Amino acid sequence: MTTKITIFGVGLIGGSLALCLKDKPGFTVVGHSPRPNSLKRMLERGVVDVATSSMEEAVQDADFIFLCVPVGNLEEYLQELYRLPLKPGCIITDVGSTKASVAACAQKLARHDVHFIGGHPMAGSERSGVDAATTLLFENAFYVLTPPASVPEEAYFRLEKLLTYTRAQIVRVDPVMHDQIVGAISHLPHIIAVALVNQICDYNANSELYRTLAAGGFRDITRIASSDPIIWRDILLSNRDVLLGQLKDWNREISTFVSLLEERNGEGIEEAFQKANLFRSELPEGRKGAITSLFDIYIDVPDTPGIIGQIATELGEQHINLSNMQIIENREDVQGLLRLSFRNETEMERAKEHLQGIGYKVYF
Ligand SMILES: NC(=O)c1ccc[n+]([C@@H]2O[C@H](COP(=O)([O-])OP(=O)(O)OC[C@H]3O[C@@H](n4cnc5c(N)ncnc54)[C@H](O)[C@@H]3O)[C@@H](O)[C@H]2O)c1
Numbered sequence: 001m002t003t004k005i006t007i008f009g010v011g012l013i014g015g016s017l018a019l020c021l022k023d024k025p026g027f028t029v030v031g032h033s034p035r036p037n038s039l040k041r042m043l044e045r046g047v048v049d050v051a052t053s054s055m056e057e058a059v060q061d062a063d064f065i066f067l068c069v070p071v072g073n074l075e076e077y078l079q080e081l082y083r084l085p086l087k088p089g090c091i092i093t094d095v096g097s098t099k100a101s102v103a104a105c106a107q108k109l110a111r112h113d114v115h116f117i118g119g120h121p122m123a124g125s126e127r128s129g130v131d132a133a134t135t136l137l138f139e140n141a142f143y144v145l146t147p148p149a150s151v152p153e154e155a156y157f158r159l160e161k162l163l164t165y166t167r168a169q170i171v172r173v174d175p176v177m178h179d180q181i182v183g184a185i186s187h188l189p190h191i192i193a194v195a196l197v198n199q200i201c202d203y204n205a206n207s208e209l210y211r212t213l214a215a216g217g218f219r220d221i222t223r224i225a226s227s228d229p230i231i232w233r234d235i236l237l238s239n240r241d242v243l244l245g246q247l248k249d250w251n252r253e254i255s256t257f258v259s260l261l262e263e264r265n266g267e268g269i270e271e272a273f274q275k276a277n278l279f280r281s282e283l284p285e286g287r288k289g290a291i292t293s294l295f296d297i298y299i300d301v302p303d304t305p306g307i308i309g310q311i312a313t314e315l316g317e318q319h320i321n322l323s324n325m326q327i328i329e330n331r332e333d334v335q336g337l338l339r340l341s342f343r344n345e346t347e348m349e350r351a352k353e354h355l356q357g358i359g360y361k362v363y364f
């Protein structure tokens with residue numbers, strides 16, 4: 001007997017889920033898109049077994065349905081799905097970055113022969129589209145599920161079991177609580193990053209030196225400002241009420257800094273940095289997700305051909321296993337930054353020591 005898994009919206013998250021599930025024994029992964037180009041691309045990239053633009057065909061006999069479209073489209077997809085014949089006991093889930101509105105919608109639609117369980121993998125990227133999809137995206141990350149009380153445990157465990165293929169850690173959270181917390185640790189930081197980049201962009205209109213001199217600090221805090229505008233428009237509007245409250249708190253934090261500077265209060269500035277340092281140092285180590293990543297180090301690399309191969313060979317010769325490599329920045333005349341990911345702390349520490357020993361500058 002085969003297990004049919006259908007994915008609507010085969011982009012970064014939908015494509016990564018598809019890759020985690022495809023080619024597993026007894027699984028058939030079906031991708032849906034209304035656009036012929038997207039269907040062609042998902043097949044070319046080999047993320048799905050079957051691609052279709054027909055909703056009916058996509059959901060017929062499906063055991064699991066994943067909605068991986070932008071948050072603003074989740075409700076219309078749910079409404080559309082609930083009008084179609086679905087396999088009794090089928091589990092419908094989503095991956096949207098907000099959970100309260102989609103949970104309320106599913107509850108209102110109240111279809112009793114299938115189960116809706118909201119979901120949100122706490123891993124992602126500023127990149128989007130199926131070309132950015134990867135099997136490693138969810139590894140070591142938290143994956144939030146928000147089952148309503150009406151969902152039988154049997155259905156919850158079926159979904160939890162399927163998601164073990166993502167190698168994420170499942171955590172149950174109430175949808176309203178989810179939006180409050182994720183608003184603070186994901187949505188608010190995205191707003192702050194975008195506002196900061198736009199402030200500097202305006203300064204830069206007077207001198208290109210702002211962009212030229214932008215270094216590690218600016219890059220570290222603003223990577224997420226490159227995220228997809230449509231995806232983030234929908235997330236922010238969906239979590240509007242929570243964010244309006246958190247932005248008021250943010251204004252208070254900024255006003256505190258204004259006062260500290262006006263008063264030349266050095267002690268207060270030190271205390272603010274110490275408090276932040278302490279909280280940040282207590283974040284869970286080595287966990288991917290909203291805040292930390294895999295076991296990653298970063299090194300400066302010169303812009304010379306073959307440098308990535310040289311580094312991979314260096315580590316290979318020391319029998320150090322790399323799980324991933326990514327160029328974060330590589331522009332003409334600018335030092336590149338390379339991210340090296342490892343599966344565990346020991347490998348990461350050995351790589352750090354070796355690379356420092358041969359003269360590379362290593363960052364965390
Ligand atoms: N990007 C992240 O870091 C991240 C992390 C966790 C969850 N999410 C959530 O995952 C979902 C998908 O985000 P993503 O980052 O994979 O985006 P994406 O742009 O990579 O993928 C979205 C997919 O939906 C399709 N799509 C877009 N508009 C559509 C529409 N109107 N109708 C049907 N299909 C449409 C796109 O073609 C694409 O295949 C969102 O709900 C987002 O909130 C994103």
Ligand SMILES: O=C(O)C(=O)C[C@]1(C(=O)O)C=C[C@@H](O)C=C1
Nearest residue numbers: 097122123124125126186289290
């Ligand atoms: O790492 C990133 O680029 C992300 O933006 C991932 C991130 C986050 O804010 O942590 C973004 C949105 C998601 O809903 C979950 C995770």
